[in-house]
Amino acid sequence: MSVPPPGRGIRIGLAALVGAAAPSLASALPFWLKLPENVSTYGGQIDDLFRLILWITGVIFVVVELLLLYFLFRYRHREGRTARYTHGSNRLEVIWTIVPAIICVVLALLSRRSWAEIKQNMPQQAMNVEITAEQFAWNIRYPGPDGKLETPDDIVSLNQLHMPVGRPVIVTLHSKDVIHSFFLPEFRVKQDAVPGMTTRIWFEATRVGNWEIACAELCGLGHYRMKGFVTVETPEEFERWLAETAREAAS
């Protein structure tokens, strides 16, 4: 009489476990759902889109899973229950075809605008830099006093990208050997560097600071250490650094 069936103990234990785990998981969620700081002009658009999709998919996720759990509980087998004999509903099929289609197309249209701004149009008055990736380093080349790349007065550095704050930079990407991917997490920048191809991307820093360049495309055994550094500084500091680097190279 007082001995519960063995299944009940397990069920109570599981419920206790879920009860303990759920709040701790929920309290950790805000921490983990944060994106790292953004320091580029267009990174905010990407983050906004990310958060918009997170909200939309998050609501759909919660509704679908709750509905699933509710149905499993509500319609679990009980003596004498008969299942509803139905083959579906055309009206529901139409609704759950059209509503997701509208959501998806709207998301696509919203994304299209940012995509065009980020990858299709290059800004005016930008600083030009050429980056050539190789296993496992970033060769960075700035135009010298003549303001042109690919001339003898170019200034080169290895793995050190310096740039002024508040001015767009256009990077022309090349690769010597295999495919690499130029990834600046805090700038929300990623672009593959493909051998035999020239790819141009741009970005603009919103504040000074130091961050890292990562390689995001598997490029061989040293892929994990193909790291560079990006230094964003005031225009004056940048000019000083450029002149110093040029002097060092000359001597």
Next chain:
Amino acid sequence: MSSTAVARELPPGVHPEPTSFWRKYIFSLDHKVIGKQYLFYALFMLVIGGLLATLVRWQLAWPGRPIGFMGKLAPEGMPNGVMLPEFYNSMFTMHATIMIFFAIMPILIGAFGNFVVPLQIGARDMAFPTLNMLSFWTAVPGAILIIWSFFVTGGAAQGGWTSYAPLSAVMPKGQTLWLISLLVLGISSLLTAVNFITTVINLRAPGMTFFRLPLTVWALFITAVLLLLALPVLSGAMIMLLFDRVLGTTFFLPKGLIISGQPLTNAGGGQPLLWQHLFWFFGHPEVYIMILPAMGITSEILPVFSRKPIFGYRAMAYSIMGIAGLGWIVWGHHMFQSGMNPILGTTFMISTMVIAVPSAIKTFNWLGTLWGGNIRFTTPMLNALAFVSMFVIGGLSGIFMASTPVDIYIHDTYFIVGHIHYVLFGGSLFGAFAGLYFWYPKMFGRCMSEFWGKVHWAITFVAFNCVFFPMHFLGMRGMQRRIYDYTQYAHLKGLQPMNQFMTISLFVLGLAQIILVLNFFLSMRRGKPAGPNPWRANTLEWQTASPPPHENFHDIPAVYRGPYEYSAPERGADDHWPQNEPPSGRPAAHG
């Protein structure tokens, strides 16, 4: 095929029952034996693929910490037990390759497809039994080659399962074996695809119209069509890459390549992006090749254990076709950041967003099937429900990378790794588990233990989420995939505790599979005898003995109704209604 065939004469394609051990168990023509052969093959490779994953995760949790016995087992890749970067690259490459081509595809298509399709359509065997045997015995050398590649100089392939050129063109010898192995395996899959398509079109029992086919058959039929059309593209690309590697062609090698300081003199005229276009033209349909059969299995199991017709049968069949059709025009979403023209990126974004719709339709119809049901929580049902709830996550997370600007940030990060595992483990593998528990009684004549099945399911479900859900968080912090030591980066250092949690969860996940293995083997002898129809299901495979006799059915059944007529009011207390039961209620005299 004529219904007036003389009773004692074997119809075309049907083979006499073998008597020798070799013809019965090894070089069998019987689709049921071949299905079981594929099952053992796939489960064996699943174990290998899983062990490779634990090595990958070990390195991610404790970068550089030695594993003593591995120093002896793999002295070149792990001297003194410390993993080298090239060995790490090899581990994740081979984990993905083995799981995709040697575990998930064989278990869903080779094992369940072979075993279930002829039974469910009421046929005596596949249309081409000898071809079927050849498919399996072509898949075996494929597996031998891929395992052999671990032991050649330089180790197994290490260019990722996507094998992007030019890296894959200049990697050590293991990559060549990788290519040959997958080419051989590709032939096997093509033979299977031809066989499935022919069988489903031609060998359906009388009355088994296309819209009375069980959804598993629909899914496998469309999967076979995808295989038939997609695989030749991959094979072509792999032959080109093989030529680049061994014959000095330059399909993927542009001019002026300098590899480790040495100019590649023969290079010129090639296009690295060509490989990606060809690979993903195959690779995206491939994702559906791996998920459609699992969707079919889920659609099969939900009605049986809800005792209710599937909600929206035709919508389910059409959405399979919709996925298969749209699957051909979305491959570019893998290449948004590849240097492909960004305008093309917009096009692929729109088609990718649209392909979410048929998946949504399927999910809502599964929910509709549960609504108002009489739900029994058997092991197959629990795994099918896991499929539905986890596939939702995998499907929704796909919308993030479909958006081109968001993809800039999360492309090639762990967010993608999380997404693919929610589709392929949360989806395909839970679908495979569901199918295994569901059809095991039919395959072996005995049931697996329900209790241990539930224990296995519960641990797997929780541990799975602990391993893979945090991957989204790692990706959001910018952790790249395929990275040997993320602690090199200042912004990723703090992710180590989370990685350790995931790895420990993986150990739990792996150990839980021992329960499945034991349950699987012990139940063959000790399991409760199944009887022909332990789940009281309607489809034809349950209307014959377990295991079915050599020719599946005594008489070919005639089919009178759709596959999911559960709880029909005119049946009163009997909540099932076999497809082959004549409307009058009397069993058919003959087919």
